[in-house]
Amino acid sequence: MPMPTIIPVASGKGGVGKSFLAANIAIALSEAGHRVVAVDLDLGAPNLHTFLGIRNRHAGIGDFLKARSAELTDLIVPTGIEGLGFISGDAKTPFMADITYQQKRRLISRLNHLPADYLVLDLSTGTAFHTLDFFRLSPFGLLVTAPDDPSIMNLINFLKLVLVRSVEKAFSGRPAIRKLLANEYIRPHHQQCSTISDLKTKISSLDPAAGEKTATLLAQIRPRVVFNRCRTPEEFTFSQKLDDTIAEKLSIAVDYFGFVFEDPNVNRSINARQAFLSAAQKSEAAESVRRIARRIEASWEIPVPDSAQQIRQDLAENSATGR
Numbered sequence: 001m002p003m004p005t006i007i008p009v010a011s012g013k014g015g016v017g018k019s020f021l022a023a024n025i026a027i028a029l030s031e032a033g034h035r036v037v038a039v040d041l042d043l044g045a046p047n048l049h050t051f052l053g054i055r056n057r058h059a060g061i062g063d064f065l066k067a068r069s070a071e072l073t074d075l076i077v078p079t080g081i082e083g084l085g086f087i088s089g090d091a092k093t094p095f096m097a098d099i100t101y102q103q104k105r106r107l108i109s110r111l112n113h114l115p116a117d118y119l120v121l122d123l124s125t126g127t128a129f130h131t132l133d134f135f136r137l138s139p140f141g142l143l144v145t146a147p148d149d150p151s152i153m154n155l156i157n158f159l160k161l162v163l164v165r166s167v168e169k170a171f172s173g174r175p176a177i178r179k180l181l182a183n184e185y186i187r188p189h190h191q192q193c194s195t196i197s198d199l200k201t202k203i204s205s206l207d208p209a210a211g212e213k214t215a216t217l218l219a220q221i222r223p224r225v226v227f228n229r230c231r232t233p234e235e236f237t238f239s240q241k242l243d244d245t246i247a248e249k250l251s252i253a254v255d256y257f258g259f260v261f262e263d264p265n266v267n268r269s270i271n272a273r274q275a276f277l278s279a280a281q282k283s284e285a286a287e288s289v290r291r292i293a294r295r296i297e298a299s300w301e302i303p304v305p306d307s308a309q310q311i312r313q314d315l316a317e318n319s320a321t322g323r
């Protein structure tokens with residue numbers, strides 16, 4: 001059986017809409033005919049079920065981690081939406097936000113064998129190691145941000161730690177390199193953050209071959225950014241700022257997969273225990289979510305060099321059709 005395509009959904013800041021997007025992208029992919037499982041990996045504050053319009057009465061990841069004999073496949077519950085299953089983060093097992101290395105390894109290996117075309121992973125806010133590692137399950141993970149400076153700066157910090165973690169894992173048997181990287185996790189916020197290019201230079205000066213390996217590794221990482229909770233089309237100018245900062249500090253490229261407006265129907269549908277995509281099918285935000293799903297189907301594993309231009313085109317089409 002082929003392994004599922006994994007779509008981790010992360011952000012730097014909380015409240016930007018990870019859970020909203022994870023749920024609704026999962027629904028859009030299942031509506032397009034795929035077998036999808038939405039997994040709540042926000043172990044500290046699981047709430048993905050509310051965005052799917054279902055109650056959380058089910059055993060979930062917490063039970064799987066506690067019971068060595070439990071199988072992840074058995075935890076998939078139906079959502080009432082054809083083709084879409086759900087794995088709960090677990091309301092019954094508090095304090096599961098801290099998981100051990102072995103627990104994480106076991107969970108990751110089972111995720112890779114779930115019977116699905118797509119796995120959509122809703123992650124916690126923050127830069128805990130397990131969040132970074134869940135995001136690293138795909139080199140193309142989705143990064144959600146609101147169009148404002150704090151969300152963007154937190155996104156840059158999150159992405160930087162993802163890159164540092166990726167390099168650290170590639171050199172697990174090299175104490176000198178690991179020591180260099182370990183400093184990055186504990187750097188105080190007020191200190192000027194070193195750039196990924198500085199780190200590459202430092203690694204190269206320790207060992208030129210390791211420097212090359214680092215460059216190859218980082219070149220493969222290409223996250224996909226979604227702007228959410230937007231109020232005006234002009235807010236897409238934040239993409240330029242993001243591109244410039246990422247190029248300067250992180251030396252990688254990102255693609256843009258979506259631009260979703262703030263829509264009062266999102267919270268209305270939650271209060272009515274309905275999934276947004278089913279409750280507000282014709283809204284502009286729902287159409288934007290479906291566009292993200294179509295981009296995932298068409299180009300999840302390939303770079304999209306003109307992605308910003310495509311979003312501008314979407315926005316121009318919306319205003320032409322009076323949406």
Ligand SMILES: Nc1ncnc2c1ncn2[C@@H]1O[C@H](COP(=O)(O)OP(=O)(O)O)[C@@H](O)[C@H]1O
Binds near residue numbers: 011013125262
């Ligand atoms: N596009 C949107 N329009 C309106 N409200 C939204 C939108 N996206 C998210 N929200 C609301 O914002 C809040 C935070 O969203 P959530 O998905 O829980 O964020 P996160 O998972 O990143 O912390 C929720 O109340 C959610 O319903």
Ligand SMILES: [Mg+2]
Binds near residue numbers: 018020042047122
């Ligand atoms: Mg959330």
